[in-house]
Amino acid sequence: MLGDGAGPGREARRFFSLGSSSAAGPRERTLQAVTCTKDATGYLTTKEQFHKFLEARGQEKLSQETDAGDPDGCDLAEPEAKRIRLEEGQVGDGQTEEAAEPREQPQAQKRARGQNKGRPHMKPNHYDKNKLCPSLVQESATKCFFGDRCRFLHDVGRYLETKPADLGPCCVLFETYGRCPYGVTCRFAGAHLGPEGQNLVQREVAQAPPVRNGLDKALQQQLRKRQVHFERAEQALRQLGKGHLPGPIPPATVPEGAPGQDICDTQQAPLGPGTSPPPGSPVQTCGPLTDEDVVRLRPCEKRQLDINGKLYLAPLTTCGNLPFRRICKRFGADVTCGEMAVCTNLLQGQTSEWALLKRHQCEDIFGVQLEGAFPDTMTKCAELLNRTIEVDFVDINVGCPIDLVYKKGGGCALMNRSAKFQQIVRGMNQVLDVPLTVKIRMGVQERVNLAHRLLPELRDWGAALVTLHGRSREQRYTKLADWQYIEQCVAVASPMPLFGNGDILSYEDANRAMQTGVAGIMIARGALLKPWLFTEIKEQRHWDISSSERLDVLRDFTRFGLEHWGSDTQGVEKTRRFLLEWLSFLCRYVPVGLLERLPQRINERPPYYLGRDYLETLMASQRAADWIRISEMLLGPVPPKFVFLPKHKANAYK
Ligand SMILES: Cc1cc2nc3c(=O)[nH]c(=O)nc-3n(C[C@H](O)[C@H](O)[C@H](O)COP(=O)(O)O)c2cc1C
Structure with missing residues (x-):
């Protein structure tokens, strides 16, 4: 039996077996405590007993539970009214899908999904x-x-x-x-x-x-005043509007019939009015011409994305912030991606949306993810990013299930709007010099799979790579990802690389996933529960990481957070909030040394258990007040009247 070694918290050691409950099918296996060490309170199977036990041991009682986490055509233009603003940190996929919906119904009448509504909203300056x-x-x-x-x-x-x-x-x-x-x-x-x-x-x-x-401040001003011209996007959109299905436009456009004519490198070109030369005048150059400048790029000459076999950290709204990605990079993530950004917010120059595009120097293969429902805004946004930021790929989120996005025709809805979807992919692809990738789900409704039909089309439209999350929109996280379906899709996508995504929490899961023939795997919640998963996969082992090592990881996160968000009160409190969001997932990790049978599965709900030391027990707590306590170990006391409720119901197992 694993985890039987001596240790400081020996009397508190618990063992868990991954047994199937009699009623549950093989897919609904649960974690069950099979052995408990007794003390005066008997078996520690209830929260009350657990607290009593801690008290008896002279440990401070873990704080009271909060209600955090319930366990459980031709029209290319986006109508003005449809432009949306996602609240900072709202998820682009995943479990907080209703976070921004208007509250039409009383809370109780709504189906409890994976997000906490009515969270206390603190203004950033509240503390200062x-x-x-x-x-x-x-x-x-x-x-x-x-x-x-x-x-x-x-x-x-x-x-x-x-x-x-x-x-x-x-x-x-x-x-x-x-x-x-x-x-x-x-x-x-x-x-x-x-x-x-x-x-x-x-x-x-x-x-x-x-x-x-x-x-850049000047660019922000121009965006706010709508003074930015999108020549390549407009050219692409004109062609799409006429029903042409063009290939990529080269970065520097050469007027037809004038090979060798002077051109201006659009990467360097100022973005404001006056950037385009007056009609008829020769286009100006900013430097010596290269062959590439004068010869049109063919699709196959676009910058390539070769990430086959690499470990891809999923885009994760709120949690997949830059400090967290730095942690994952250190543990061996190969590819990272920014949190989903709303294209219309980027086009308006919103600072908070642009912050989602930031890239740390350690992120050597980095992409950004965009959400949008209309070819014009998506294509313009792609041109804007092409000119202004350094990325290795741009991804479109066609897996986003949240109603706010879906009802406007974005996210998952694009899977059912193939004309628009095609225009978006072709338009963006045409103006980007970097590869365009797409993240999709199996489909929208539970038993109506669409991915296998869309993949050959996406390949023809020019997508460089697709990631398939093996669930439908309707399904959310209620069932395991369907890797059999992902396997079927590999063949239809070929030769376009297909990455698979869903439920990977151990190197065994990763190996099984790779056996389906996918080009690589994307990991989301697995990285939130245990960012060292990337090391485990690369070294093909289970890592019985100690609680003090885990605290060191959190300490590094806070250092990266202070570097990123600032070391003044506002930066400290921002770092704390993102740490707390992450802790709401981290608590689901069950230490390897406590498991009777390995590995832990992502859909298994850990029971209340005692760790091998106080810190391990604290880290397993699913109470917001205990996460706050951990944050205080690293960032000092919380300000007066501090409240926290996570955005995501991380423990929304079904
Ligand atoms: C907190 C959270 C935030 C997410 N944010 C995004 C996002 O911004 N963009 C996206 O494409 N998917 C997002 N997802 C979905 C994941 O990328 C992934 O597709 C999904 O969680 C399934 O993978 P997993 O089983 O490894 O968690 C999010 C998921 C979670 C849990």
Whole structure:
């Protein structure tokens, strides 16, 4: 029996078997506690007993349960009214599908799906009423433009009187870059403030900025004023409107019949008005011409995406943020993708949407994912991204089940709108210099599979790769992914590579998946439950990771988070919220050493169990208050009146 070794929490050791309940079919096997160590309270099978036991051991009682997590044609243009805004962190797929729907019905009447509605919404500045004016923090800023009307403090002394205590002696930004841009507002400011309160600079910032794909302020202005021209997109859309099915337009367009004529590299071209030369005038060059400039690219000459056999970390709204992806990269993820971005929000220059495109330098094969329902906005957005960001591929989310997206014809709905779907794929493909990939589901309704019919079409439309999530929209996470169907689809997609996605939580799952003939696998919840899964797959082993090693992983996440979101109060609290969202999934991991039979399966619901030490027990708790406690170990005490309810019902097993 595994997990039988001695350890500090020996008396609390539990063993679990992966038995099938008599009523359940082979697919609905549950995790069952088969052995419990007794203490005065008897078998620790209930929450109350579990708490009593902890109390008896002198451990602090785990906090009370919150209600977090219930266990369980030719028209190419997007109508203005249909433009949508997803709330920050709303999922593009997965379990929070109703998060943005209007509340027409009382909560009780609705089917409990995988998201927590009515979450307390905190404004970002909620914690920092006594904020210091940025003009006093930013080194480049000289004076406050708002003068007397500025609502922030201008007296550093007064600010310091109310500023909460430092959270630690070391500032990650100061340590990494030799200076902390948050200066006196940093929650670790003691590490870099001089005797007179001046912000110290240790050394010059030598390395290139690690995060790419930021939104340039000038471009944002132009987007907001709708001054950006989309020449390639418009050309592509014109052709599509006429019923032509064109191939990709080369990055630098050459007027017909004028080979060798001067051209302007669109990558370098300014984006605003006046960027296009007046009609009839020769197109200007920005540098010497290459052969590629003067010869049209054929589809086969587009940049290729060769990720066969690689481990692909799925796009994960809210949870798949840049700090989390850095963690997964360190554990061996090969391919990463940004969280789903709404194309209309990108076209409007929304800062929060553009933040989803950011790429860390460790992300060597990186793509971004777009959601949209109309060829014009999707094609324009593709052109915009082609000119402005560094990516290896662009993915379209045609698996998104959320009603808000679906009802507007996006996400999964595109699988039933093949004319629009085709125009989107062809239009985007035409303006992108990087490969276009598509993520789909089996279909929309449970017993009406569409993927096998769409895959040959997607191949003809020019998709470089498709990922198939082996479930329908209707199914959500209620049943296991259908890998048999994925296997059938491999042949029809060929020679286009097909990645398979669904339920991979161990190297055995990964091996089985690869045996279906897919080009590679995409991992979503498996990475949230145990980001070291990538190592397990690569090293073909189960890793009985200790609770202190897991805490180190979380510590790294908070360091990456502070680097990414900032080390001032706002950055700390943002890091905490994303950590808490992740913890709502992490708690589902059952340590290898406690399992009687390996491996853990993703649809198995772990019972209440005791870990081999206090931390392991705490990490297994499904209570938001215990996740908060873990966050406090890493980021200090939460602000007064802090509340947290996860967006995703991570434990929505069915
Ligand atoms: C929290 C969460 C967020 C997700 N966000 C996205 C997303 O933004 N885009 C997307 O295509 N799929 C998204 N998905 C779906 C996953 O990428 C994946 O297709 C699905 O979870 C099945 O894979 P799994 O069984 O490995 O979890 C999300 C899933 C979860 C659990």
